[in-house]
Amino acid sequence: MSTDHFLNEYIYHENTWDEMYDSKNIRQQYSHVFSMLKNLDVDSMSNRHRLAGELFLNQGITFTVYNNNEGIERIFPFDIIPRIITGDEWNEIEKGIIQRLKALNLFLKDIYHEQQILHDGIVPLELVASCPHYTREAYGIRVPYDIYVHISGIDLIRGSDGKFYVLEDNLRTPSGVSYMLENREVTKRIFPDMLSTSNVRSVTHYPMLLHEILLELASSQISDPYIVILTPGIFNSAYYEHTFLAKQMGVDLVEGRDLVVDNHKVYTKTTKGLKQVNVIYRRVDDEYLDPLVFKQDSLLGVPGLLSTYRKGNVAIVNAVGNGVADDKAVYAYVPEMIKYYLNEEPILNNIPTYQLSDPEALKYAISNIDNLVIKNTNQSGGYGMIMGNSINERDWLKAKAEIEKNPRNYVAQPIIQLSTVPCFINGKIQPRHVDLRPYALYGPQGIKLVPGGLTRVALTEGSLVVNSSQGGGSKDTWIIDNPTSN
Amino acid sequence: MERVEEMLRVARTHYMYSLDKNINSGNWKPILQAFSDLPDEKAQLFENDSYAALHYLLLDNSNENSTKNIIHRARENARGIQDHITREVWEEVNSIYHLTNRPFVKLKLASSDALEIIDLFLKHSMMYAGVADVTMQRGTGWNVMKLGKFVERSIEALVLTDKQCELFDYDLGKERDITNWRFLLLSLAGYEAYLKNYRSSKHNLQILQQVIFNADFPHSLIYGLNQIERSLTILIKENSSPEVPDLLRTFGRIHSKIRFTEPSSLIQTDIKHFFQELKQDLHSFNTKLRLLFFSY
Numbered sequence: 001m002s003t004d005h006f007l008n009e010y011i012y013h014e015n016t017w018d019e020m021y022d023s024k025n026i027r028q029q030y031s032h033v034f035s036m037l038k039n040l041d042v043d044s045m046s047n048r049h050r051l052a053g054e055l056f057l058n059q060g061i062t063f064t065v066y067n068n069n070e071g072i073e074r075i076f077p078f079d080i081i082p083r084i085i086t087g088d089e090w091n092e093i094e095k096g097i098i099q100r101l102k103a104l105n106l107f108l109k110d111i112y113h114e115q116q117i118l119h120d121g122i123v124p125l126e127l128v129a130s131c132p133h134y135t136r137e138a139y140g141i142r143v144p145y146d147i148y149v150h151i152s153g154i155d156l157i158r159g160s161d162g163k164f165y166v167l168e169d170n171l172r173t174p175s176g177v178s179y180m181l182e183n184r185e186v187t188k189r190i191f192p193d194m195l196s197t198s199n200v201r202s203v204t205h206y207p208m209l210l211h212e213i214l215l216e217l218a219s220s221q222i223s224d225p226y227i228v229i230l231t232p233g234i235f236n237s238a239y240y241e242h243t244f245l246a247k248q249m250g251v252d253l254v255e256g257r258d259l260v261v262d263n264h265k266v267y268t269k270t271t272k273g274l275k276q277v278n279v280i281y282r283r284v285d286d287e288y289l290d291p292l293v294f295k296q297d298s299l300l301g302v303p304g305l306l307s308t309y310r311k312g313n314v315a316i317v318n319a320v321g322n323g324v325a326d327d328k329a330v331y332a333y334v335p336e337m338i339k340y341y342l343n344e345e346p347i348l349n350n351i352p353t354y355q356l357s358d359p360e361a362l363k364y365a366i367s368n369i370d371n372l373v374i375k376n377t378n379q380s381g382g383y384g385m386i387m388g389n390s391i392n393e394r395d396w397l398k399a400k401a402e403i404e405k406n407p408r409n410y411v412a413q414p415i416i417q418l419s420t421v422p423c424f425i426n427g428k429i430q431p432r433h434v435d436l437r438p439y440a441l442y443g444p445q446g447i448k449l450v451p452g453g454l455t456r457v458a459l460t461e462g463s464l465v466v467n468s469s470q471g472g473g474s475k476d477t478w479i480i481d482n483p484t485s486n
Numbered sequence: 487m488e489r490v491e492e493m494l495r496v497a498r499t500h501y502m503y504s505l506d507k508n509i510n511s512g513n514w515k516p517i518l519q520a521f522s523d524l525p526d527e528k529a530q531l532f533e534n535d536s537y538a539a540l541h542y543l544l545l546d547n548s549n550e551n552s553t554k555n556i557i558h559r560a561r562e563n564a565r566g567i568q569d570h571i572t573r574e575v576w577e578e579v580n581s582i583y584h585l586t587n588r589p590f591v592k593l594k595l596a597s598s599d600a601l602e603i604i605d606l607f608l609k610h611s612m613m614y615a616g617v618a619d620v621t622m623q624r625g626t627g628w629n630v631m632k633l634g635k636f637v638e639r640s641i642e643a644l645v646l647t648d649k650q651c652e653l654f655d656y657d658l659g660k661e662r663d664i665t666n667w668r669f670l671l672l673s674l675a676g677y678e679a680y681l682k683n684y685r686s687s688k689h690n691l692q693i694l695q696q697v698i699f700n701a702d703f704p705h706s707l708i709y710g711l712n713q714i715e716r717s718l719t720i721l722i723k724e725n726s727s728p729e730v731p732d733l734l735r736t737f738g739r740i741h742s743k744i745r746f747t748e749p750s751s752l753i754q755t756d757i758k759h760f761f762q763e764l765k766q767d768l769h770s771f772n773t774k775l776r777l778l779f780f781s782y
Contacts, residue, residue, distance in 0.1 A: 188505045192598045196505045196512070196536075204506060208664060211681075224685045250681020 006042050007034070010422055010429045017162050017419040018431060019083060029084045029480055036194045037081070042427050048080050048190040049424060055186050061179070062240055076179055077473030079423040080190055083434060083455040087201070087481040090451055093164055096348030097154050097440055098447045099338060104169060104325045105442065106341040108148040112139050112321060122340045123333045127355075130408050131330065132378055133323025135286055137293050141310050141320070144217050145444045148319035151210070151281075153177070153437045153454075156348070158419035165416070166348050167435060169326040169334070170380075172318060173283050176454040176474075177439045178241040181206060181248075183476040184452075201451035201479040206439065207248035209450070210281075213443035214249070217315040218278040225278040227251045228268060230259070232284050232300045237469070242283050256284070261304030264311045279315045280305075286320055328377040328411050329355055352414060356407040365412040366400065372412045373464075374403065387464070389415055418464055421475065423457060433458045435466050436477065451479040487560050487579075488638040490553045491611040492673075493521050496646070497543055498604045499672040504536055514539035520649050522551045537596045544607070545592060553607065554586045570627035571618075578617045582610045626724070629717040630779065636717070637772050640710030644768065646673055647697050647707075648761040656758045658690045667693045674705040695749045707764075711741045721779070729778050736771045740764065 012018035020030045037045075056062070056075045085093075110117050111128060118125045128134050153174030155167040184203055187195055211227075218225030231242040233255050246253035252268065259277065260267050267274035282289065288298040290305040308314050324330060332353040335346045354361035356374075365372055369388035376384030386399050403410050420431035438453035455475040456466035466472040496517060504512030515533040518524050521543060524532075532539040544553045561583040564576055585591065585607070595603045622628045650670040654662060667689055671677040674697060683700075684692040698707045718737060722730050743764065752760065 188502060189601055190598075192501075192505055192601065200507055202506045205665065247678055248681070250678065250683075 005038065006045070006427075006429050007037060010431070012431045013417075013420060015160055016417045016431075016433075017158050017160050019158075019419055019421045019434070029086045032198055033082065033084065033194060036191075045080070045424050046427060052078050052080055052186050052190055055189060056182070059182070060240065061182050076468055077457075077459055078183060078186065079425070079432075079457055079459075079473055079475045080187075081422050081424055081429075082187060082191075082194075082476045082478045083421050083436075084478045084480055085436075087479055089164075090201075090479040092347065093156065093436075093438060094449050094451075096164070096166075096346070097438060097449060099342065099344060099347050100154065100166065100169070100334060101149055101152060101440055101442055101447055103334065103337040103341045104171060105147060105149045107337050108319065108322060108325050109146050110341075111324060112141065117337070117340060120340070122336050123330065127329055127333075127357075128324060131324050131327050133286070133321070133327055135321035135324070137306060138319070138321035142312065143319050144219075144312075144315050147217075147442050147444070148322055149325070150213060150217070150317045150319075150442050152318075152440050152442070154440065156436045156438070157351075157416060158436075160417050160419075162419075164348060164436075165351050166331075166334070167351060168328070168380075169331060170437070171322040171326040173285065174437070174439070175238040175241055175283075176437055176456075176468075177206060178244040179474050180439065180450075180452060180454045180477070182244075183454075183474060187476040195478075198478065199480050199482060201481065203450045203452045206441075206450045207245060209441050209448055210245070211249040211251070213441050214251075214279050214281060214317060216444045217317065219312075222278055226268075226275060227279040227281065228254045228259075228277050230254055230256065230280050230282040230284050230302075232256075232288070236283070238283065245281075251281075256298075256300045256302050259302040259305075261302060261308055264304075264308050264313055266302065266305060266308050266314045277314060279317065281317045286323060289316075289320065328353075328375050329357070329408070332411070351416060354412040356403060356410040356412060361412070362403070362407050369396065371415055373415050374399070374410055374412045377409050377411060383469070385465070387415065415464070418458070418466075421455070421457070423459070423475075425459065430461070432461070433464050433466065434475070452477040487556075487611060487614055488635045489551075489642065490556050490560075491608065491615070492639070492642045492646075493543060493553055494604055494608045494611060495675060496521070496673045497540060498601065498608065499669055501536060501540065501601060501604065503669060512536065516649050516653065518542065520645055522549050524549070537600065540595055540600055540604075541592075544595060544604075545586070557582050557586050567627070571631075572621040572623075574617050574621045575614070578610070578614045582607070582614065585610065626721065629720050632717045633714060633721065633775065636710040636713040637768070637775065639705065640707050640714070641765070641768050641772075643674060643697055643705055643707045643710060644761060644765055646670055647694070648758075648765070651757055651761070656756075658694070658753045658757060661687070662689055664689050670697065676703055676705055679703055691750060691753060694752055698744065698752070699747075699749050708744050711737075711744060715741060725778070727778060729774065733771070733774045733778055736767070736774055740767045740771060743767075 012021050020027060020034070026034050053075060056078060062075055107117060117123050118128060149171045151174065153170040153176060155170065156164045157167045158164050180203060214227045215225055229242055229246045229251060231239060231253055233239070242253055254268055258268055260269060260274070266277040266280070268277055284300050287294045288300040290301050290303060291298045292303045293306045306320065309316050309320065332350065332355060335350055338344055338346045354365055356362045356365055365374065372388045374386040374388065391399070418433035418435060421434050422429050423432045434455050434457050436453050436455050438449055440447055440449045455477045457473045457475055458464055458466045459473045460471055500514065500517050513533050514536065515529045518529045518532060518539060524542070532542055542549055542552065546552045547555065549555065561579050564571060564579040568576055591603055594600065618631065622631070647670065650667065651658065668677060671680050671693065676696060680693065680696055684696065686692065696703050696706060700706045701708050701712060703709055714737065722734070
């Protein structure tokens with residue numbers, strides 16, 4: 001390799017886990033990709049980057065951002081160099097997520113029925129009672145096979161010690177799986193040889209797995225269940241994903257106005273008349289799902305849907321009321337849930353979390369703000385997040401007043417240096433921080449994960465915020481077995 | 487040109503499959519056998535080399551059935567019948583022909599940009615179909631084109647389905663997963679339609695239903711036969727040759743065989759024999775058709 005090759009310009013951060021470099025050596029799982037990249041020059045990489053952008057644009061793989069003067073549709077930025085995880089690391093992640101989801105699912109069942117975990121004082125009663133996502137209307141509803149968390153995306157980060165930690169559980173309507181699948185398809189176009197020679201596990205079967213689970217959730221007496229995906233509509237930021245999944249599974253994509261409830265059954269209006277719906281994969285949040293029960297002015301939902309659900313005449317995926325389990329304050333108790341319900345030690349660790357409703361914790365957070373990130377428990381997508389090391393004095397004083405007004409709505413966590421990966425940005429190879437969102441499917445046959453997930457990248461130099469709504473991008477994630485230098 | 491489009495779609499699907507671990511071995515032999523008369527020992531040389539296989543299928547001058555050779559023949563035909571086709575159709579055929587001779591095509595097909603070339607040709611062949619549909623008068627020329635197109639499409643549907651069943655040792659009693667059939671459906675541009683229209687997990691029966699018997703699926707055998715019937719009826723109105731009744735009887739036998747076969751019974755019958763007989767019948771019909779209309 002000539003000394004001026006673009007790969008030589010890569011300077012990883014000290015004290016941060018770099019996914020490609022181990023001290024000054026290339027990690028084994030990256031060696032093959034590294035050697036193939038060595039044969040490419042900057043122009044060739046730029047051409048691939050351009051081609052990837054064109055492919056996303058031509059296929060309409062865009063997402064919507066509100067309040068943006070440039071227009072509402074954007075390409076989700078994609079970095080062409082894949083992120084690589086070894087098969088052994090993945091196996092551990094998979095075990096950890098399966099364990100976590102089992103516990104969270106049991107928690108949801110418990111919390112909407114016996115509430116034993118509250119009686120036993122493992123999770124504080126006031127924490128659940130004050131959680132805005134605890135849905136009293138869902139209390140006592142029996143869901144098919146006692147499964148609540150059918151589709152989940154658990155956000156993981158890798159700390160500077162090389163271990164994976166759970167950053168957040170997404171148990172309501174996690175998005176991004178279409179990008180995971182499309183990223184792989186684009187990689188097939190731009191690096192076909194690299195992909196086919198790297199022993200990468202396939203992710204393409206995800207829609208089939210999801211479809212199987214949705215079919216299984218319908219009542220066993222129905223031989224030909226009718227499944228729909230309920231979308232808020234074309235202005236939703238994840239609308240592309242809704243259409244993508246509908247196409248990949250061959251199911252109908254409907255909006256609330258396409259559905260009607262009659263005599264505790266849900267129907268779709270079709271040109272041939274009403275057709276009964278057996279399973280709804282909803283991408284509409286709880287509070288908009290049924291205007292008779294939740295927000296009365298919601299036009300996105302279906303009046304009477306919750307009573308149909310309660311009667312067991314329709315399966316709703318994910319279950320109503322899951323928000324209580326992925327609340328950022330409840331998150332701190334997941335390790336305790338694992339011990340309580342499964343009698344096991346957590347395989348994946350949490351990040352230490354301070355509940356600011358505790359006066360001592362609040363005092364600690366205020367005096368150590370430089371080293372902490374404060375998160376609003378009711379917000380997601382990177383919104384409502386205060387990075388203590390970069391906030392200015394004026395904003396901090398304003399934020400502090402808000403926190404002190406309602407500390408239950410905030411948690412604090414130490415700022416973790418997310419691991420970095422090489423990215424090709426502006427013709428140069430540069431380190432950027434990433435997280436990982438693997439997708440899990442929970443059906444009557446158990447929990448299944450597709451090997452990979454969505455690697456989200458903070459494309460701004462030094463930034464730790466990976467959310468797409470905050471300028472983040474993504475990468476194809478490769479799980480490779482028996483890495484060799486080829 | 488219909489064969490070009492089908493070959494490109496199959497090549498594209500197989501190439502994409504070959505990049506995915508655990509889905510397919512990436513072996514090109516069945517594809518080479520379906521679209522050329524390459525002897526076994528030569529097919530073995532290419533079977534694990536995507537670029538060599540793609541070159542043979544698409545650009546090899548020694549392969550009578552390569553897309554390049556087919557396009558060259560299509561252009562010769564088009565040149566000879568320019569008075570029966572529109573200027574737009576001629577220009578489209580001509581532009582595809584010149585594309586096959588461009589140096590970058592060969593270079594890119596042998597590199598990681600191979601898919602770009604397959605997609606380029608695929609786009610052109612679909613453009614050809616669209617241009618013909620939009621500009622051609624619905625006269626004799628149009629019906630002859632349609633006849634050729636749907637004879638080819640029917641044969642391809644049959645050949646590809648037969649090839650898929652051969653991979654299952656013609657044992658359709660054993661239920662197969664959708665992933666096993668996905669290649670066939672994608673190659674016939676029918677994967678999304680299948681997911682939309684068929685619901686149960688009895689994929690063997692449903693897929694045969696779609697690719698052989700579904701009259702609404704444009705790449706099914708019955709759809710092709712229905713289209714042949716329409717064009718044939720129009721063409722023979724103007725033809726009083728003594729061979730016409732025999733041609734109609736041959737076609738009628740094939741058409742009836744499909745129209746009056748119960749899809750579920752197909753699984754229990756000797757499907758290999760059924761496909762072989764159909765292929766022979768279709769080839770025999772094709773020969774008679776050529777003799778009647780083109781005298782060769």
